[in-house]
Amino acid sequence: MNSDGRIEGIITKGVGGIYTVRICDGSGIRKVYCSVRGIFRQKDFIPQAGDTVYIEESGDVDIPYVISAFGPRRNSLLRPPLANVDFLLLTFSVIEPVPDLKLLDKMLIISGVLGIKPVIIFTKSDLGKEEADTLYGIYKNAGFDVMISSPDSPVSKETLMSLTGSGIAAFAGPSGVGKSSLCNRILGTKAMETSEISVKLKRGKHTTRHCELHDFGEGFITDTPGFTSLSLFELGITHKDICKGYPEIMRYTHDCRYDDCGHVGEAGCAVDEAFQKCMIDEGRMNRYREFYKELYDNRNNYKRRKRL
Ligand SMILES: Nc1nc2c(ncn2[C@@H]2O[C@H](COP(=O)(O)OP(=O)(O)OP(=O)(O)O)[C@@H](O)[C@H]2O)c(=O)[nH]1
Ligand SMILES: [Mg+2]
Ligand SMILES: [Zn+2]
Numbered sequence: 001m002n003s004d005g006r007i008e009g010i011i012t013k014g015v016g017g018i019y020t021v022r023i024c025d026g027s028g029i030r031k032v033y034c035s036v037r038g039i040f041r042q043k044d045f046i047p048q049a050g051d052t053v054y055i056e057e058s059g060d061v062d063i064p065y066v067i068s069a070f071g072p073r074r075n076s077l078l079r080p081p082l083a084n085v086d087f088l089l090l091t092f093s094v095i096e097p098v099p100d101l102k103l104l105d106k107m108l109i110i111s112g113v114l115g116i117k118p119v120i121i122f123t124k125s126d127l128g129k130e131e132a133d134t135l136y137g138i139y140k141n142a143g144f145d146v147m148i149s150s151p152d153s154p155v156s157k158e159t160l161m162s163l164t165g166s167g168i169a170a171f172a173g174p175s176g177v178g179k180s181s182l183c184n185r186i187l188g189t190k191a192m193e194t195s196e197i198s199v200k201l202k203r204g205k206h207t208t209r210h211c212e213l214h215d216f217g218e219g220f221i222t223d224t225p226g227f228t229s230l231s232l233f234e235l236g237i238t239h240k241d242i243c244k245g246y247p248e249i250m251r252y253t254h255d256c257r258y259d260d261c262g263h264v265g266e267a268g269c270a271v272d273e274a275f276q277k278c279m280i281d282e283g284r285m286n287r288y289r290e291f292y293k294e295l296y297d298n299r300n301n302y303k304r305r306k307r308l
Contacts, residue, residue, distance in 0.1 A: 121182070170211070
């Protein structure tokens with residue numbers, strides 16, 4: 001407890017305006033229900049799991065505490081809806097549903113822009129060993145941490161814990177890829193509901209509906225709801241930001257002739273030269289160019305940088 005009577009905590013879950021806050025006071029670590037002071041109930045401020053908060057007793061028997069202040073946010077995401085994320089465990093199945101690599105690359109760009117460390121997990125390698133090996137090679141060579149997971153050989157708790165340390169780690173990715181299955185195995189519980197993907201559509205069914213931080217070593221881990229689309233433009237990401245999701249392009253940019261080179265066919269572009277020598281994956285480069293063109297064409301249309 002602080003000298004002013006406030007208790008510091010972290011929101012682990014929020015459903016319908018009631019927040020579960022993890023605190024550490026004289027009684028040890030515990031979780032309490034909290035409402036939130038009216039001044040924070042504004043349209044453009046949504047308390048999120050991961051937020052540091054200060055709470056006071058409310059006098060209400062059912063919801064005994066009220067959040068009276070928020071700590072500063074290092075970052076905040078809408079998909080998944082979380083604050084202060086340190087690691088995004090970008091989970092994509094190699095088959096069923098087929099991986100949407102544009103979505104993966106967008107998430108890598110967002111991670112780069114927000115300073116979040118991405119860890120890529122390709123699941124269901126039991127259904128497509130070759131596909132898993134190819135994807136592993138592409139993203140490993142690009143410079144990312146990549147793991148392959150299957151029911152017989154899931155990503156281990158120890159490996160993940162050694163990577164994520166004391167931070168907040170969140171699974172993120174499309175529906176039906178196995179985020180909850182993996183999260184349950186790692187936590188050793190059946191905390192998260194899972195479900196078969198649709199036989200007809202070969203897609204997930206959006207089984208998980210909210211985020212909940214679970215203690216994980218010195219830090220936290222959370223499952224998240226799956227999603228299918230993301231707009232870089234809507235998030236205020238510009239053509240100049242895209243490189244932040246491309247470590248393999250960043251390796252060459254300092255040798256480009258022009259400081260403001262966009263690496264989309266300019267004379268003296270060192271990235272293009274590396275690409276011609278097959279040093280950069282073709283799919284990754286093509287998606288970079290696609291994002292660049294779309295955001296460059298829209299460069300005068302950013303009205304207000306939206307919250308990420
Ligand atoms: N063959 C195979 N199936 C898997 C694997 N991982 C998960 N599954 C199955 O895929 C289906 C979807 O798994 P979930 O864990 O519910 O997927 P999710 O990503 O949490 O989906 P949402 O909550 O909808 O976002 C379930 O039937 C799982 O048993 C895997 O590595 N291999
Ligand atoms: Mg799920
Ligand atoms: Zn260039």
